[in-house]
Amino acid sequence: MSLLTIGINHNTAPLALREKVAFGPEKLQDALKQLRMHNGVEGSVILSTCNRTELYCEVKPALKDQLIHWLSEFHQVDSQELNPSIYIHEEQEAIRHLMRVCCGLDSLILGEPQILGQVKQAYSESRELEAIDSSVDKLFQKAFSVAKRVRTETEIGGNAVSVAYAACTLAKHIFESLSDSTVLLVGAGETIELVARHLAANGCKHMMVANRTRERAMTLAQEFDAQVLRLQEIPDYLAQADIVITSTASPLPIIGKGMVEKAIKTRRYQPMLIVDIAVPRDVEAEVSEVNDVYLYSVDDLQSIVDSNIEQRKLEAIQAEAIVDEESTSFINWVRSLQAVDSIRDYRNSANQIREELLNKSLQALSSGGDPEKVLYELSYKLTNKLIHIPTRALQVAAEQGEPAKLAIIRQTLGLDDL
Known part of the structure; x- marks a missing residue:
């Protein structure tokens, strides 16, 4: 699954087009239900304001074109009119984009605070309809905390610009x-x-x-x-x-x-x-x-106002740095989740080997076996069982002339630290 943002805003589309793809209250509920039922969409939030319409989803990567087509069909807007104004952000760029939106860095008026309330409202409406999953939920919670940090550590919203x-x-x-x-x-x-x-x-x-x-x-x-x-x-x-x-x-x-x-x-x-x-x-x-x-x-x-806009631009440099830092941290956390299943499977495999050999050793001891000999055999067999697959992987990488793969396996096994 992949985090994805699809949308148009004041930078890419004129008001007339933004009006055509806006999700009013009477359309939003139906749209979220359709996305929830869409095969391959795990969670979604629709943000619709006068300046932007955006879909935030966790989806299969191959669904990008289908979602753009769905947006066009839902509003009955010709795809040839809509597609040139569409932007797509994936993974870290999708995360970064949402954080920038929440902080007012992507707004018509730089640093304006109203957008954060609008994003929170969109998130709440999706939650009420059970249209979001845990990944999308955590993404929006993180974006809200980043917006709070930016408001605390910078003066991005501290100067009048209207x-x-x-x-x-x-x-x-x-x-x-x-x-x-x-x-x-x-x-x-x-x-x-x-x-x-x-x-x-x-x-x-x-x-x-x-x-x-x-x-x-x-x-x-x-x-x-x-x-x-x-x-x-x-x-x-x-x-x-x-x-x-x-x-x-x-x-x-x-x-x-x-x-x-x-x-x-x-x-x-x-x-x-x-x-x-x-x-x-x-x-x-x-x-x-x-x-x-x-x-x-x-x-x-x-x-x-002009002086304050220049001041906000200076504050925006620091705000952008915070967003870059936080988006990198979040995508690293998302990627770490991909290893959870592998870690669990590897741990279960090792425990299965340990329990199998331990039971044999206990049986040998209960049958009167020499404790020292039993312990020696247990340690020897356990070591051989655990290193068998990594050893074979090292051999295959060497035989096939893949030094990069060999280096990764060595690093994974901690051999470079010896």
């Missing part, structure tokens, strides 16, 4: 605790939603959402227990905000210098952070002139 995350990181640096801060979110699009998630994850409990369309703001506000405002109400509530993060599609600024000056005066000059992610700007550039106001534009955040 504008939304950078905005939250900036807020955390300026304000001691986000749980005590009030945040005004202006807009209700995807970026603001992502900002809200980051804020909530970092303990922020007080949010206001101002948007041109109240219905969209309500959807976001309900998820985060936030207060809903109309854009026209911003001047009335701005003074309550310690942090303002704005991202709308407005062609003109929504927040002006005069509005902020009035809010700061009402706040008795307590500091305010304003992060303007919008293009064009939602906040007048002159707001930066107001005392006790810290204004950052999308360009400011992008420079932070």
